[in-house]
Amino acid sequence: MTDRKPQPSCAALIVAGGSGRRFGGERPKQYCDLLGKPVLRRTVEAFLAHAGITAVHVVIDPACRDLYDAAVEGLDLPEPVAGGGARQDSVRHGLEALAAAPPDLVLIHDAARPLVDAQTIGAVIDALARHPGAIAAVPVADTLQRGENGLVAGLVERAGLWRAQTPQGFRFADILAAHRAAAGQELTDDAAVAERAGLPVALVPSKEENFKVTTPDDLTRAARLIATTLGDIRTGTGFDVHRFAEGDFVTLCGVRVPHDRKLDGHSDADVGLHALTDAILGALGSGDIGSHFPPSDPQWRGADSARFLRHAADLVARRGGVIAHVDVTVICERPKVGPHREAMVARVAEILGIASDRVSVKATTTERLGFTGRGEGIAAQAVATVRLPG
Structure with a gap:
């Protein structure tokens, strides 16, 4: 030998x-x-x-x-x-x-x-x-x-x-x-x-x-x-909803926004980051946020949703890809997103490790229709474009 x-x-x-x-x-x-x-x-x-x-x-x-x-x-x-x-x-x-x-x-x-x-x-x-x-x-x-x-x-x-x-x-x-x-x-x-x-x-x-x-x-x-x-261009979408509960602020796209209530749900209930995480996972064909971070697992109770989004970005990097662009739309009557938009864009860009001009955060209402119109909660939808080798 x-x-x-x-x-x-x-x-x-x-x-x-x-x-x-x-x-x-x-x-x-x-x-x-x-x-x-x-x-x-x-x-x-x-x-x-x-x-x-x-x-x-x-x-x-x-x-x-x-x-x-x-x-x-x-x-x-x-x-x-x-x-x-x-x-x-x-x-x-x-x-x-x-x-x-x-x-x-x-x-x-x-x-x-x-x-x-x-x-x-x-x-x-x-x-x-x-x-x-x-x-x-x-x-x-x-x-x-x-x-x-x-x-x-x-x-x-x-x-x-x-x-x-x-x-x-x-x-x-x-x-x-x-x-x-x-x-x-x-x-x-x-x-x-x-x-x-x-x-x-x-x-x-x-x-x-x-x-x-x-x-x-x-x-x-x-x-x-x-x-x-990076010729394999993928697009994924995500959608998330959380109801209001007793509290004094909400977390949206990684930013703490003062409000007379909070959002109740998985981790810190950041609907913006949850929707965006699902969009990136969808582009990769890698399931959804619940399959990676089960809400039944107590370790994720109150967790910073930035951890979920960073995990999705790391999965892209491990496959040799890049996140080309992300777009988040927050749907609610209140609180107003406009005054916090720049901070949200900067925070999402920081979490993903991309330039801020590759991040869009928008807000809209449902003209007082539906559960968001009645002020019962907040919804968010997101789109992510990912480029992978291929």
Whole structure:
């Protein structure tokens, strides 16, 4: 019987400490929405889903902690590492944090490369069995011209030229020592740090899709590429009703609204979130809210309905999909929804982890007809559009 060699431990170090000055906009590019998810979340999920990765650590700018927490909410990640003034410093800080329980291997990856695929990650890991370092890269295909004073000064031979990408993988002890030795130097990437330390670095063919989001046009390009893989477009509907009981507020779409009564029913009786949860589950063909959270189970008594909606969103993510849009209509005479509409939109977007312009909350009455018209309760209906691979 032959003993099988144990699989080496491999940590992914996601570098997300940049300010994104070239990108512009109100927030760093790694926290911008990319078809329903922040760029950083898509990057982190790619590594969490890979069987060869044993841990994922993220290096951030501490000033962006709130953005980071929102971007990775619900993901099983350790405390983020505080970055430094330059990318090289951030990587070194991340490596030092890993040194407390060092992995055998480490893959260093830019947070702004959200379309990295499993094949590329695996190929870099495999190359480390033969080389101290390995980087994802694509051969230069375009004609290269040298320029002087705005004029063509000669053709540059492109044979043997590659464009470096990430992940860049290394044996952990080697790259930690190399980064410590290079502190204070200004080197272009981790491969350059390794080369300076005399470590051979292998080139691993990657894909053009593994580009770095640097400009708003890059973000649009990334969204188009993702959309082409999510061709299974699903629509689900949901409907819910709860009666009034003694109380002094109602919870609608995750927002506490003052009222002279409360809603009675499953969990916190949030008809808006219940209808929306059923709409998403319906789009997935995954039953209804009662099959996932039985009202007979006492653990759900008084529970925050945000847990139900987040569960439905997680099911979409596990299938590699995105929530494209949701629309909720609250049906009642009172309380008035209008003054709370913006807060409801923001809360639903936060729970689902999508941009607020992908959420609609409306309200209507039944012209005093029926049980809602008589003020006996509140109803809600919802529609959810989901895109899945296929």
